Amino acid sequence: MTKKNALAYGAIALLFLGLGLYMGVRTKQADPVTTTVAPTAGPQTPVQAMFAQSMNDATGANHSLSRWKGKALVVNFWAPWCAPCVQEMPELDQLAAESTAKNINIIGIGIDSPANIAEFAAKHKISYPLYVAGLSGTELARDFGNKQGGLPYTVLIGADGQVRKTYLGKLKFDELKADLAKL
Known part of the structure; x- marks a missing residue:
C-alpha cells in the first residue's frame, strides 16, 4: 500500500x-418517542395490539388508541420524509372530513421523531389525528402484513375490529372509497 x-x-x-x-x-x-403497550394474556391480533397502545400526538399529548375500538378505521402509516405519504395526505384529510358523518375515522401513525412530526403537522394543518410511533410504528405495520416495510401503508379496519384490506403505496382513492362503502 x-x-x-x-x-x-x-x-x-x-x-x-x-x-x-x-x-x-x-x-x-x-425527543423521546412515547409508546406504551398494555400487558395482555395470550396472543393478540394486530388490531388488538394496536388498541392496547398509547401514543403521543403531534403536540406531545398521550392518547390511548383503544378510543378507536368499535369504529370503522383507516390507519395510515406514514413519514414526513416519504413523498407519496405527503402527496396523499391532503386527499386523506378531505376524506376524513367527509367520512365523519358516516362514523368512519382516519388516523395517521407517523414513523419519525416527535419533533419532525410536530413540525410537519404545524406546517400542513392536517385535521385528522396524527400519532407519533417512531420506529415501533414500523413493527406495528409489519404485524398488519407490511413485510416489505414500505410507506405509505394503509389498513382498513371494520367496526368489528377485523382487518378488511391493506394498501401498500400511495392510495388510489376511488378504490378506498369503494372499500369504505362496503363497511
Whole structure:
C-alpha cells in the first residue's frame, strides 16, 4: 500500500468516525418517542395490539388508541420524509372530513421523531389525528402484513375490529372509497 493510499484511507476513516460521533450525539438529543403497550394474556391480533397502545400526538399529548375500538378505521402509516405519504395526505384529510358523518375515522401513525412530526403537522394543518410511533410504528405495520416495510401503508379496519384490506403505496382513492362503502 502506498503512502498516498494510506492517507486516503485514514481520511475516509476519520470522516466516518466524525459522522458516527455526530449522529450519536444528535440521536441522544432527539425527543423521546412515547409508546406504551398494555400487558395482555395470550396472543393478540394486530388490531388488538394496536388498541392496547398509547401514543403521543403531534403536540406531545398521550392518547390511548383503544378510543378507536368499535369504529370503522383507516390507519395510515406514514413519514414526513416519504413523498407519496405527503402527496396523499391532503386527499386523506378531505376524506376524513367527509367520512365523519358516516362514523368512519382516519388516523395517521407517523414513523419519525416527535419533533419532525410536530413540525410537519404545524406546517400542513392536517385535521385528522396524527400519532407519533417512531420506529415501533414500523413493527406495528409489519404485524398488519407490511413485510416489505414500505410507506405509505394503509389498513382498513371494520367496526368489528377485523382487518378488511391493506394498501401498500400511495392510495388510489376511488378504490378506498369503494372499500369504505362496503363497511
